[in-house]
């Protein structure tokens with residue numbers, strides 16, 4: 001290796017190490033698509049892992065959307081084998097045809113990779129997003145009028161699906177990574193969609209050069225993202241404190257002291273509401289600013305409203321945010337399965353009868369003589385989980401009818417603490 005090449009690689013390794021927070025985790029998964037960014041990530045991480053004695057494993061997701069994808073996965077598998085690393089190809093087969101294909105594919109990719117990481121006991125998985133990706137993300141979000149969270153773009157470290165995702169190349173430039181691969185004599189695949197102007201990201205990439213005369217380039221945009229991330233952390237901390245003071249959970253609902261809520265700064269109110277909605281709905285993406293503001297303004301006037309599959313109402317000095325009955329009225333699962341993504345039924349004694357878990361609803365509530373004494377809003381109880389045998393109500397633990405059954409809440413939202421993974 002010539003001296004400048006060695007220097008360039010040392011600089012990349014330095015950037016990578018700082019992206020990793022100073023040290024390589026002892027067990028690390030690497031997500032390798034076969035594209036230039038993730039192949040360079042693997043090459044650089046492998047060099048570091050050998051020196052540090054860390055254990056690396058690699059994974060590729062074949063979405064089954066392009067005929068070449070299988071070949072690309074094989075290329076990565078061969079390369080991993082040459083490095084002496086385990087590799088697995090995961091297949092995405094269960095798209096329901098709903099929504100945007102790109103988003104569904106990305107979501108599935110993270111889920112599949114999280115499952116793989118759990119099986120392989122890898123608590124941390126590294127991704128190959130670069131400073132160029134970050135800059136494009138910031139520009140795309142500007143176009144969508146994003147606030148602090150959106151402009152903070154991708155986090156160098158985030159938690160989702162029980163895995164810590166690292167993006168240690170967020171400081172590195174795409175071109176520098178390709179130079180590294182050329183020097184190392186390594187191949188990568190160019191995804192043909194990387195030139196396809198039908199994608200907003202590609203149009204953004206192609207427009208970036210035109211902004212240089214304005215002093216806007218990849219470095220400036222990536223720095224904007226870092227500045228916004230710092231601001232977001234401060235807002236999150238303030239929201240945490242406010243939530244600790246005024247927010248509690250009852251019967252699966254999020255309950256906030258109304259006076260303190262309305263006295264909080266507007267942005268903190270918005271974040272508290274997002275947190276409450278997210279705890280109930282558990283969806284991947286928070287609702288947009290406008291509808292949340294309208295919901296809060298309505299509550300201040302005493303109006304109940306629905307948003308993101310939740311309902312909110314003001315009652316006796318408290319704001320109750322809970323599952324909207326309409327969002328779960330047709331949801332029924334066998335009693336040993338998870339209901340509405342978060343509720344599990346626990347039989348308290350003996351062999352449970354064949355039964356199903358579904359919303360309590362008005363017919364169920366009419367069979368709960370004690371619900372009024374609990375002081376919970378009727379609307380909030382309608383969407384609570386109940387145990388049914390055909391038309392017969394066996395138990396409604398959150399409405400005071402808990403004969404031989406408990407219900408337990410398994411998980412909350414994914415979106416409140418970390419920026420969405422998508423970009």
Ligand SMILES: Nc1ncnc2c1ncn2[C@@H]1O[C@H](COP(=O)(O)OP(=O)(O)OP(=O)(O)O)[C@@H](O)[C@H]1O
Nearest residue numbers: 031032033034035036037038059060061127128129
């Ligand atoms: N099919 C895949 N299998 C494994 N990891 C993937 C896959 N697609 C993306 N990744 C991971 O996510 C990172 C960001 O990917 P992005 O969404 O930009 O997709 P890409 O452009 O296909 O990947 P690359 O950045 O490697 O060219 C990649 O660098 C890689 O670490």
